[in-house]
Amino acid sequence: MTALKKLTLTEPELVLALQSKDPAVLKTLYSMYSSALYGVISRIITHTELAEDVLQETFVKIWQSAAHYDNTKGRLFTWMMNIARNLSIDKLRSKDFKNSLKNQDIENNVSFVDEQNKVTFNPDVLGVKQLVENLKPDLQAVLDLVYYKGYTHVEAAERLDLPLGTVKTRIRLAIIELRRSFN
């Protein structure tokens, strides 16, 4: 296991180092969480270049606003994740993104189209994917929209034409399923 040079710290150590602005900690943080955050960003923004821009912006924001993180309000990852999701959604709704959709030049088009139809073969994920696929389709539809597509639950309700309460219940049921699978 020592052969795996995964740079890791416990959460309290990370928070402490981050808030004291230790440059080394950002590297650690990046190596621990960049792919997890990018997993969510790249599902909200399928365009690779823009998604990578958002990932960079996310870490810049984490670095610059580390002082605002309050560990009594939740886990560090939740905080970082929400930064990533908010930046992704902002980007999705920005002029920048809409222009980039219009101005796909021809040589990028192949990889762009490819990205749009991305199928990720991540062997570690297969178990979870399997689980999510075992979810009832109506649970999965809601989780997909809110977790992968960056919809708010209100938007998801409109999109699926469901009452708000039903959407909330389904999100909860989906997450309970997830919790069960991780225990």
Add this chain to the structure above:
Amino acid sequence: MENIKAYIESGVLELYVLGDLSSEEALQVEEMASQNPEVGDEIAAIELAMENYAMQNAVQPSSDVETKLFEKLGIKEEEDTIIASSPYIEEPRIVSLDSSNGKIRTLRFALVACVALLVVSTAALFITYNKLNDAHDQIASLNLDKEKFAGVVSQLEFENKGLDNMVAMNDSKEWATIRMAGQPFSPKAKMNVYWNKVDKSVLINYVAMDLPKTDEKHEYQLWAMVDGKPVSLGVFGKTDSTANEALQKMQTIQNAQAFAVTVEPMGGSVNPTMEKLSVFGGV
């Protein structure tokens, strides 16, 4: 306690973790959590589930992002990054198999396109080269045809001129036509001589003769028989010649009973070689 359970089951805590609440609603949740450990524990469990979920659905970004990020923040690469224990050390590094780099992919497509273009160009060049060769051959054969037709046309012009003259002579009545027939030396030969009754001039028409070819050292000589003696009227060239006029004027003769043609050495002879008498005809 029933209220707390209902609160947890309302799904608001999940929305809180997903960052899907207004700041007022979020503040209420945080207040509830600080007052009720049960709510706090539930939030922590949801957070952990979502965190695990995110970890398991990780996608590796390209290494460019890290380089650019640390450049932007002015942090230098350092080897001695802090390593410490953590629950995640057990987890293998998640590397997405989908490492498709857009640029490399683009370049690969460009390369394939270039190769395809090269093949098509080469094929096109080869086809064009073959067509050019065909065209050259066609031009050569057309030139040959053209020369042939030019020859035919000049031959026709020549004959036409000769025929015109014959018609004109027949009409004028000044001209007598003497038909000379083939002799034992060349039985199939025949030839006409035109003798003007008024000015006594003599004409031959290449069109109106059919004599075998002479060799290079001989030519034909026309004779007039005057009171039994042959008088030379001059020599004439090969019968198939088209370079000359169709008509050739020979020497005039005041009086003649017959005309004859013999084969003589180039330049003609003083006396006819009677063994080589080709045609003969009386007036």
